[in-house]
Amino acid sequence: MSILHTPLKIKDITIKNRIMMSPMCMYTASTEGMPNDWHIVHYATRAIGGVGLIMQEATAVESRGRITDRDLGIWNDEQAEELKKIVDICKANGAVMGIQLAHAGRKCNIPYEDVVGPSPIKAGDQYKLPRELTIDEIKSIVKAFGEAAKRANLAGYDVVEIHAAHGYLIHEFLSPLSNKRKDEYGNSIENRARFLIEVIDEVRKNWPQNKPIFVRVSADDYIEGGINIDMMVEYINMIKDKVDVIDVSSGGLLNVDINPYPGYQVKYAETIKKRCNIKTCAVGLITTQELAEEILSNERADLVALGRELLRNPYWVLHTYTSKEDWPKQYERAFKKASLL
Numbered sequence: 001m002s003i004l005h006t007p008l009k010i011k012d013i014t015i016k017n018r019i020m021m022s023p024m025c026m027y028t029a030s031t032e033g034m035p036n037d038w039h040i041v042h043y044a045t046r047a048i049g050g051v052g053l054i055m056q057e058a059t060a061v062e063s064r065g066r067i068t069d070r071d072l073g074i075w076n077d078e079q080a081e082e083l084k085k086i087v088d089i090c091k092a093n094g095a096v097m098g099i100q101l102a103h104a105g106r107k108c109n110i111p112y113e114d115v116v117g118p119s120p121i122k123a124g125d126q127y128k129l130p131r132e133l134t135i136d137e138i139k140s141i142v143k144a145f146g147e148a149a150k151r152a153n154l155a156g157y158d159v160v161e162i163h164a165a166h167g168y169l170i171h172e173f174l175s176p177l178s179n180k181r182k183d184e185y186g187n188s189i190e191n192r193a194r195f196l197i198e199v200i201d202e203v204r205k206n207w208p209q210n211k212p213i214f215v216r217v218s219a220d221d222y223i224e225g226g227i228n229i230d231m232m233v234e235y236i237n238m239i240k241d242k243v244d245v246i247d248v249s250s251g252g253l254l255n256v257d258i259n260p261y262p263g264y265q266v267k268y269a270e271t272i273k274k275r276c277n278i279k280t281c282a283v284g285l286i287t288t289q290e291l292a293e294e295i296l297s298n299e300r301a302d303l304v305a306l307g308r309e310l311l312r313n314p315y316w317v318l319h320t321y322t323s324k325e326d327w328p329k330q331y332e333r334a335f336k337k338a339s340l341l
Helices: 037-048 077-092 135-154 169-174 194-205 229-239 266-276 289-297 308-312 329-334
Strands: 008-010 013-015 019-021 053-060 096-102 159-164 213-218 245-249 279-283 303-306
Touching: 013 096, 037 053, 037 077, 053 077, 053 159, 077 096, 077 135, 096 135, 135 159, 135 194, 159 169, 159 194, 169 194, 169 213, 194 213, 194 229, 213 229, 229 266, 245 266, 266 279, 289 303, 303 308
Parallel strands: 019 053, 019 303, 053 096, 096 159, 159 213, 213 245, 245 279, 279 303
Antiparallel strands: 008 013
16 A cells, blocks of 8 residues: 555644645735635645645735735734635545645745844845844733744644744744844753744643644755754754754755755655654655555654645645555546656
8 A cells, every 4th residue: 555645644634645735835825814715625625626735825924924925914803714614625525624824034035024033133134134023022912922822723723733843933033033032032052942832832722632733844054154954953863852853955945056855855764763862754856656655654754744845736646546545435426647757
């Protein structure tokens, strides 16, 4: 039997296969952070297409936590009520539903919003200079993550993922390149981890104990003096007893030239899995069944996340099955037997 199609149980949640839809911003919400019909169709299509775990795009825990003014939000109850429509239809079609809770930090590109970060250092020429957060403001954002987790649970999500990657606020605190603070939130690896740990603890207080928490990280800044895999292993060892899965990506803090190739980030997921003894999700130009099976069979990760490949082909998962019984009944007449590995 294909490992790709082996169920995975995490806490009380069982994912029917090892495929996760990677969170990808659609930039299609209303300017109030509300979802619409596009989001319902977009996510439901991947659920019908057989994805085991759908991780919804970065969803902001406060208004200034958005990247653009067309990002989804979950900072009020009205947003959560609308998001529940997405959750319900995806779960009805067999998917486990996750939500990525996020704060853009200094990468907020909304002219009328207050742009904040750990230190007054720009993310790049196209971004505004952020204002350094006070300790009281940091505590307020921590609370916002907790309130967002509470709303996510009421909306029916099965998994929450804390976004600590790609140059957004939590990543900004973790990286020595963007965090130059001299207080308890900077100046040492333990202090730079404090914000993430407080967010995890606050989310856990507001999230059922029997439901998983994922954390997405960037395991390498690709810049000297920034995060590298050894530093990320230290961070994960600080949090591994508090969370269930590490979703391992890289980059995003600053614009750098990298050479992407199929599976180019898998080595980071493998290292964290083995050195930290925690479940991981691998991502990064995974486009073929053969590569996905290799990653899982060699125990390099516990889940594989597909991003752009699922934009190109929402039914990628269906094409990896060898029996029409695994297809939606409505689509059985289109079944074509996949080749066995």
